[in-house]
Amino acid sequence: MIDDAQRSALAELGDPALVAARVASISREHVELRFDGVADVVRGELAARFARDDDPLARPTVGDLVAVRRDDAGAAVARVEALLPRRSVFVRAAAGRRARPQLVAANVDRVLIVGAVGAELSARRIERYIAAVLAGGAEACVVINKCDRPHDAAALRAELGMLAPGVPLVLTSAVDERCVSDLAPYVGEGVTLALVGSSGVGKSTLIRRLLGRGEAISTAAVREADDKGRHTTTRRTLYLAESGALIIDTPGMREIGLWDADEGLEQAFADIVALAESCHFRDCAHAGEPGCAIDGAVQAGHLPEARLASYQRLQREIVANARRAEEGGYRAKRAFKPISRAIRARKRAHRKLGIDKD
Ligand SMILES: Nc1nc2c(ncn2[C@@H]2O[C@H](COP(=O)(O)OP(=O)(O)O)[C@@H](O)[C@H]2O)c(=O)[nH]1
Numbered sequence: 542m543i544d545d546a547q548r549s550a551l552a553e554l555g556d557p558a559l560v561a562a563r564v565a566s567i568s569r570e571h572v573e574l575r576f577d578g579v580a581d582v583v584r585g586e587l588a589a590r591f592a593r594d595d596d597p598l599a600r601p602t603v604g605d606l607v608a609v610r611r612d613d614a615g616a617a618v619a620r621v622e623a624l625l626p627r628r629s630v631f632v633r634a635a636a637g638r639r640a641r642p643q644l645v646a647a648n649v650d651r652v653l654i655v656g657a658v659g660a661e662l663s664a665r666r667i668e669r670y671i672a673a674v675l676a677g678g679a680e681a682c683v684v685i686n687k688c689d690r691p692h693d694a695a696a697l698r699a700e701l702g703m704l705a706p707g708v709p710l711v712l713t714s715a716v717d718e719r720c721v722s723d724l725a726p727y728v729g730e731g732v733t734l735a736l737v738g739s740s741g742v743g744k745s746t747l748i749r750r751l752l753g754r755g756e757a758i759s760t761a762a763v764r765e766a767d768d769k770g771r772h773t774t775t776r777r778t779l780y781l782a783e784s785g786a787l788i789i790d791t792p793g794m795r796e797i798g799l800w801d802a803d804e805g806l807e808q809a810f811a812d813i814v815a816l817a818e819s820c821h822f823r824d825c826a827h828a829g830e831p832g833c834a835i836d837g838a839v840q841a842g843h844l845p846e847a848r849l850a851s852y853q854r855l856q857r858e859i860v861a862n863a864r865r866a867e868e869g870g871y872r873a874k875r876a877f878k879p880i881s882r883a884i885r886a887r888k889r890a891h892r893k894l895g896i897d898k899d
């Protein structure tokens with residue numbers, strides 16, 4: 542649950558009364574905490590200074606490791622005193638006029654991006670999710686649920702299997718018990734997972750199966766005709782599975798704007814980044830220059846034009862969100878500490894793409 546960096550950050554606080562806990566759910570009024578080796582969640586409260594900080598990244602979110610004060614009697618409310626460093630985040634641009642990040646979950650090892658047969662399945666939307674997941678330092682996995690419904694598995698694999706190099710694709714059905722074994726490679730002991738995707742695709746139903754012990758979790762009774770749930774998930778919650786995995790359920794997201802995600806974008810579109818390396822001109826803008834490897838790949842049918850357009854659109858969106866945030870006086874901080882190797886790779890890729898940064 543707690544990694545070395547977090548353990549030493551806790552020790553540096555220098556207060557033996559502080560113990561580590563994981564945020565299981567959070568609302569304005571209270572927070573639910575999970576302590577290692579304890580099955581039940583403990584109710585707690587946030588230290589007042591968190592409420593005064595208006596940077597969304599400075600407040601604890603679901604999955605965060607926090608330093609908690611509990612008195613010896615254990616009777617009093619547990620108080621969250623400090624946030625421990627995050628090893629990964631899942632963040633999006635908040636909906637609305639002000640450009641701000643919205644922290645969906647922290648310390649997630651893997652994010653399952655869930656879609657469903659029959660719902661509007663969009664490759665472009667999934668690409669967006671993949672970029673956001675990779676940018677936050679987690680692994681991505683695409684899960685297409687409701688495969689008990691009629692579908693063309695080969696066509697789905699052909700279209701979605703190549704959205705991002707190295708991102709696995711799983712076709713499954715939550716109404717079939719085999720979904721547990723389909724997903725087993727991604728749900729090991731000690732792993733923290735988050736399930737994201739549109740409302741009604743079956744995230745909560747899959748989680749109920751993965752938990753493996755019928756822990757009460759709210760799922761929708763859906764109108765089959767339009768996939769709209771009646772009791773949909775309204776709050777992000779971290780559950781403990783029998784397998785020892787921790788699984789975060791999230792409400793459906795209608796929009797997933799990219800925030801500070803250029804690194805993730807380059808990983809999600811590594812094929813395009815690699816092509817750009819072999820353009821004839823070092824500063825090729827991929828707009829009809831002679832010897833442009835990207836134009837060449839589009840013309841040869843190796844690179845779908847829609848994928849290239851999507852990459853360029855997402856690039857512009859990231860830049861625009863950062864600019865709007867700056868203009869709005871928001872000083873962007875990194876939500877987590879990225880590994881330096883990834884930063885070097887990004888700088889190299891930017892040079893190749895002719896993007897002027899830093
Ligand atoms: N046919 C079918 N229905 C499913 C499957 N998974 C979930 N459902 C149904 O879809 C509806 C929405 O499920 P829910 O888990 O609440 O979706 P969520 O909004 O993504 O959490 C519920 O009525 C589920 O019973 C599946 O694999 N196949």
Ligand SMILES: [Mg+2]
Nearest residue numbers: 744745773774
């Ligand atoms: Mg749900």
Ligand SMILES: [Zn+2]
Nearest residue numbers: 820825827833
């Ligand atoms: Zn080019």
